[in-house]
Every structure is written in C-alpha cells, then in structure tokens.
Amino acid sequence: MALEFNVLNTTEAGGRRGRIHLPHRTVETPVFMPVGTLGTVKAVAQDVLENLGAEIILGNTYHLYLRPGHEAIRRMGGLHRFISWPRAMLTDSGGFQVFSLSALRKVTDEGVRFRSHLDGSSHFFTPEHSMDVQIALGADICMAFDECTEYPADRTRAEESLRLTLAWARRSLDHFRAHSHEVPWHEELGGKTQSLFGIVQGGMYRDLRRESVERLVEMDFDGYAIGGLSVGEPRDLTLEMIAEVLPLLPADKPRYVMGVGYPDEIEKYARMGVDMMDCVLPTRAARHGLLFTSEGRLNIKGKKYAEDQGPPDPACSCMVCQRYSRAYLRHLMHSGEALSATLNSIHNLAYYLGIMEHVRKSLHSDGGDS
Numbered sequence: 001m002a003l004e005f006n007v008l009n010t011t012e013a014g015g016r017r018g019r020i021h022l023p024h025r026t027v028e029t030p031v032f033m034p035v036g037t038l039g040t041v042k043a044v045a046q047d048v049l050e051n052l053g054a055e056i057i058l059g060n061t062y063h064l065y066l067r068p069g070h071e072a073i074r075r076m077g078g079l080h081r082f083i084s085w086p087r088a089m090l091t092d093s094g095g096f097q098v099f100s101l102s103a104l105r106k107v108t109d110e111g112v113r114f115r116s117h118l119d120g121s122s123h124f125f126t127p128e129h130s131m132d133v134q135i136a137l138g139a140d141i142c143m144a145f146d147e148c149t150e151y152p153a154d155r156t157r158a159e160e161s162l163r164l165t166l167a168w169a170r171r172s173l174d175h176f177r178a179h180s181h182e183v184p185w186h187e188e189l190g191g192k193t194q195s196l197f198g199i200v201q202g203g204m205y206r207d208l209r210r211e212s213v214e215r216l217v218e219m220d221f222d223g224y225a226i227g228g229l230s231v232g233e234p235r236d237l238t239l240e241m242i243a244e245v246l247p248l249l250p251a252d253k254p255r256y257v258m259g260v261g262y263p264d265e266i267e268k269y270a271r272m273g274v275d276m277m278d279c280v281l282p283t284r285a286a287r288h289g290l291l292f293t294s295e296g297r298l299n300i301k302g303k304k305y306a307e308d309q310g311p312p313d314p315a316c317s318c319m320v321c322q323r324y325s326r327a328y329l330r331h332l333m334h335s336g337e338a339l340s341a342t343l344n345s346i347h348n349l350a351y352y353l354g355i356m357e358h359v360r361k362s363l364h365s366d367g368g369d370s
C-alpha cells in the first residue's frame with residue numbers, strides 16, 4: 001500500500017489544504033520539507049526538527065549512496081532508523097546531484113556514468129539502480145530517475161532530454177513496482193510500501209511541459225513533481241511553468257515543486273495549489289548569516305547589530321528568538337562558533353515552517369466546504 005492523499009479544501013485560486021498519509025507520518029499540506037542532504041539537516045538535531053514541527057525531511061540519494069553507502073544503510077534497517085528520524089522522509093533520485101556535482105559524466109539511454117566528487121571513483125547510475133538505492137534507503141517517498149534539463153536549453157536539447165526522462169520514468173516505475181516489497185521496514189509496518197513520484201521536465205517550453213505531464217499521468221505515479229526549475233531561469237519563468245503545469249496534474253495526487261524557493265515564493269506557490277516544496281535556502285543562507293524575518297532579510301553580520309539586544313525577529317516565537325539577541329548571534333558568526341549555524345538554521349526553518357502553517361490555516365478558512 002502506497003500513500004493515501006486527501007484534499008480537505010480547495011480555494012478558488014486552486015490552493016489546497018490536504019493530508020498525505022505515509023507509512024511513517026501523516027503530513028499536513030501544503031508542506032515545506034527541510035533538506036537533510038547527508039542524513040542530517042545541517043547543524044540541526046532531529047529532536048529540534050521535531051519540536052519545530054517538521055513532518056517530512058529530504059535525503060539525497062547521490063550523497064548517501066557514496067557515503068556511507070545504501071547497502072550499509074539497508075543493513076542498519078533503513079535511513080529512518082540509521083539517523084533516528086521517526087517521521088516521514090523523501091529521497092531524490094540522485095539525478096540532480098549526478099548532473100550538478102559529479103565530474104566526467106557520460107549520459108546514454110541506458111544511464112549515466114560519472115565520477116564521484118569525493119574520490120574520483122567511477123559509478124554507473126541507471127533508473128533501475130536509482131530505485132534499488134532508494135528502496136534500500138527506505139524513505140516514504142522516492143523519485144523517478146530523471147535528467148534535470150539545464151537552463152538555458154535550446155528546443156532540440158530540451159526535447160532530447162525530455163525523451164530520456166520519459167523513458168527513464170517508465171523504467172523507474174516498472175522496477176520500483178517489482179521490488180517495492182524489499183524496503184527494509186516492509187514487514188515491520190504491516191506490508192506498507194514506499195510511493196514513487198514522476199518528475200515533469202521539458203525545459204522552459206510550455207508544450208514540452210504539457211507533453212511531459214500527459215505521458216507521466218498515463219503511467220500513473222503516486223504523485224507528481226515539477227522539476228527542472230530554480231536552475232538559473234528568471235523567477236517569472238519559474239512561475240509561468242508552474243502555472244502551466246499545475247492545472248494539468250491529477251487533482252487527487254500530491255504535487256511537489258522541487259528546489260524552491262524564497263519565503264514569498266513558497267507562499268505564492270502553495271496558494272496556487274502546490275502541496276510540497278523543499279529548498280536548501282533556509283539552512284544554507286543561515287550558515288552565511290542571512291536570516292529571513294517578518295521584517296525582511298537580515299544579515300546578522302552587520303555592524304549595526306553589534307549591541308542590538310532585540311530578538312532576531314520580534315514576531316517569531318521560535319526557541320532562538322525567545323532566548324537570544326541579534327548581538328549574540330552576530331558575535332557567534334564573527335567568532336566562527338559552530339552554534340552560529342545551529343541557531344541561525346533553527347530560526348530560518350521555524351520561519352519557513354511557520355509560513356506553511358499560516359498558509360494551511362488560511363486555505364482552510366478560504367471558502368470550500370470543510
């Protein structure tokens with residue numbers, strides 16, 4: 001049994017308040033998913049993530065495959081047990097990192113040969129192999145192996161890339177369905193299985209995006225992601241592609257936009273009907289001293305905060321804003337203290353998760369019949 005998705009309320013603008021029932025957690029949507037690249041949301045411990053209200057986090061297949069290795073994680077009972085995270089997880093397909101991080105890639109119809117960014121060792125990823133790795137990791141949601149089309153890509157290139165992604169989607173799905181019972185917690189959780197999402201590609205071409213949706217929906221995935229965005233294109237083009245694709249996706253399946261975005265963007269996309277989003281921005285920006293607040297962006301390194309006794313964000317009720325001053329956070333950053341990344345990340349995640357909580361409340365009260 002894969003996921004079950006209930007739409008509780010839909011607004012006129014298309015925004016949906018929903019609930020995804022997954023093997024390890026029922027997730028309230030729209031949801032923001034903190035990114036836990038290497039089995040950790042950088043600088044933030046799992047109990048803190050729970051206290052912040054994170055219901056689902058990401059793991060990166062490429063990184064975990066290289067280190068510590070998916071077979072080691074399988075032997076330890078899967079990623080949930082290995083990192084001690086009892087709630088829901090999603091793994092990406094590894095494709096994005098293979099294309100963005102690794103050296104000497106060679107793409108064929110069969111798969112991608114690449115060299116590890118860690119030690120230069122040679123590896124071959126196919127859709128089938130990506131599924132095997134993701135099944136060993138055992139996240140609640142897996143992603144089909146795709147090629148993330150770069151930006152800019154001319155039409156011929158985008159067409160060829162889409163052809164590859166569609167062929168790989170079919171192979172991913174067939175292999176996933178045949179092996180879904182091999183997930184480490186299959187028996188422990190009463191025969192439940194992971195879910196697999198297809199990824200819409202097509203570059204910045206509306207008709208290719210439409211074709212991508214049509215073909216993926218025929219294959220009948222458990223949910224659908226819009227990929228190939230936030231790859232350097234202007235923001236209005238990101239919005240245009242999302243607006244084009246969303247109404248074409250089946251209303252009864254979760255919709256996930258990968259790798260977005262800034263606070264105003266995640267709110268906007270959620271109100272348009274995106275159910276799931278993930279982004280490294282809140283944690284990555286935090287490590288560079290950039291805080292997202294109700295008053296806008298705040299660079300904590302600024303000299304003007306040297307003796308500022310106020311909280312990072314006066315409107316925020318997170319554990320950092322309740323306890324620490326801007327002056328202290330600035331001092332930690334300037335001194336290169338490890339706690340700096342931790343406290344900044346906790347606030348930024350609280351801010352992102354808070355936006356989604358606010359959107360969920362307003363979607364529930366905006367019209368509809370529930």
Ligand SMILES: [Zn+2]
Nearest residue numbers: 316318321347
């Ligand atoms: Zn805060």
